[in-house]
Amino acid sequence: QKEVEQNSGPLSVPEGAIASLNCTYSDRGSQSFFWYRQYSGKSPELIMFIYSNGDKEDGRFTAQLNKASQYVSLLIRDSQPSDSATYLCADISNFGNEKLTFGTGTRLTIIP
Amino acid sequence: NAGVMQNPRHLVRRRGQEARLRCSPMKGHSHVYWYRQLPEEGLKFMVYLQKENIIDESGMPKERFSAEFPKEGPSILRIQQVVRGDSAAYFCASSSSGSGTYEQYFGPGTRLTVT
Numbered sequence: 001q002k003e004v005e006q007n008s009g010p011l012s013v014p015e016g017a018i019a020s021l022n023c024t025y026s027d028r029g030s031q032s033f034f035w036y037r038q039y040s041g042k043s044p045e046l047i048m049f050i051y052s053n054g055d056k057e058d059g060r061f062t063a064q065l066n067k068a069s070q071y072v073s074l075l076i077r078d079s080q081p082s083d084s085a086t087y088l089c090a091d092i093s094n095f096g097n098e099k100l101t102f103g104t105g106t107r108l109t110i111i112p
Numbered sequence: 113n114a115g116v117m118q119n120p121r122h123l124v125r126r127r128g129q130e131a132r133l134r135c136s137p138m139k140g141h142s143h144v145y146w147y148r149q150l151p152e153e154g155l156k157f158m159v160y161l162q163k164e165n166i167i168d169e170s171g172m173p174k175e176r177f178s179a180e181f182p183k184e185g186p187s188i189l190r191i192q193q194v195v196r197g198d199s200a201a202y203f204c205a206s207s208s209s210g211s212g213t214y215e216q217y218f219g220p221g222t223r224l225t226v227t
Contacts, residue, residue, distance in 0.1 A: 034215070043203055043218040044155065088155065098207060098214045099145060099168055104154040 137206030
């Protein structure tokens with residue numbers, strides 16, 4: 001059974017600092033990962049997609065993937081109060097059957 | 113460019129009634145996924161459909177739940193004889209097979225309450 005693990009938090013970070021969110025996965029064959037942001041009572045919003053080892057940057061967000069350690073992370077630079085949300089890590093099943101396996105999410109609070 | 117649409121946004125049903133949840137994918141998307149989020153829990157995959165085909169229903173309870181994505185019209189998730197444990201947020205997501213990256217975009221969800 002494929003598993004994706006996240007620390008549920010809450011994680012509190014001062015405004016302007018770097019928020020670091022982590023995720024580990026059980027399936028060594030997993031290829032690709034998504035990060036979603038979910039505000040309370042809302043639907044998940046896609047932030048990043050990563051499938052190669054290393055870093056991928058998009059604005060204030062950087063996703064990091066280390067397949068050897070089965071570890072995915074999301075860094076948020078210059079954290080803003082509007083970044084306060086639950087962040088979900090998801091493992092795509094395999095290309096051709098693309099169901100997502102989600103972690104339980106990390107609740108992030110940015111402190112003004 | 114309209115996003116994924118779901119209706120109704122809120123649905124209240126008494127135990128034993130039927131619930132029908134609808135999802136229209138983003139324009140150009142032919143893949144539809146249904147996920148369920150129980151209170152204070154993570155998102156769980158239920159079913160993956162393409163037009164007129166169920167590709168993977170491994171996450172769907174064997175009884176009372178069914179899904180379809182007809183040639184015309186929205187995808188429908190149907191729950192028969194609802195019980196209180198069915199109360200949850202049901203999200204639909206869609207993707208394009210041509211994107212190469214398989215990003216899934218979520219609709220606003222249907223919040224089902226069973227009384």
